[in-house]
Every structure is written in C-alpha cells, then in structure tokens.
Amino acid sequence: MYYTISSYCIKNWANSIKNKLNEYSIVMDENQISTFSHNKWKNIVKKHVEIYAFKPLNTLSTKMTKTKNIIYQELKTKEYVTKLHPKIAREAFKIRLGMVNLRSNFKSKYKMNTLCQKCFREDETLNHLVTCHTDNSINCTDIYSDNIETIQSTTVIIAEALKVRDQRLVSRSLLIS
C-alpha cells in the first residue's frame, strides 16, 4: 500500500515538474538538470519564470516601437520586476507604462471621451479611478517609487479599483441590455 501511494506521488511530482518545464519553455532533460548545483538550477528556473511572466507584454511591446526602449529599461534594470510576485510585477509594469485600460491612457480608442463613466465629472485618470471606485485615497504616482513595498501596495489598490470599475461596467451593461 505504502509503495503504491509513494510511487504514485513520485510519478505525479515528476509529471508536474515536466509540465512546469514545458510551461516555462525550459528545454532540458532530467540527466542534464541533475548535473547543476542547487543555486544554478534555481537561477535558471527564476530566469525562465521571469521571461514567462512578461511574455505577453513582450509580444505587445514589439508592436509599440515608441515605448520599446522604456519597456526594455523597465524589465532589465528595475528591481521590482524580480522582487515582486510575478503577477503583481506584471500589473505594476502595465500601470507604470500606462498600459492599463484607462480612458486617459487610450484617448483615441475612447474617441477623446476620457470622462469617468461613473460620476461623469472628471477624467478617468489613475488617481480619479481610485478615489471614485474605492474608499482609498492614495497618490498613484507612488507607482514610480523605488521602494518595493510602496510599489506593491499601490499596485494592489489600483488593481482593485480597476476590478471594481469593470464589475460596475459589466453589471450596468447587463441592466441596459
């Protein structure tokens, strides 16, 4: 019984590692991996996870030549990219580069109508988004801080505000239709 369970677990574990290697495009077999030191292996995985986390943005960036250089600088030299959880780092990256769906970020997409669709009183900027859709009042320029914790807390609040706004838009469109 013990052997059945443990071999089953080992098989599962090995399979999940294999899946992860595929997911992160790490092309190596187990023999090769076994020759690496713990630290070397850790660094290889870390590098691939970073590439994986920012892959959708890299594809996007090739289409935006103007911001290509800024994107490169953000990914290569900014500490937050590697220190934060990949999901938060990716969100922070999008906010810092003005790539989140905000009317003031995409004026032509919204045909110059940048007004907040909740209060119709102010432009939908980051600061307005947060104060209009949540109880928080933060200075969203903190997203450009060099302090990792500040970037993280600012990112979480902005992401929450975006979520609340999107939920409002969806429920409103459901009411209308």
Ligand SMILES: [Zn+2]
């Ligand atoms: Zn508003």
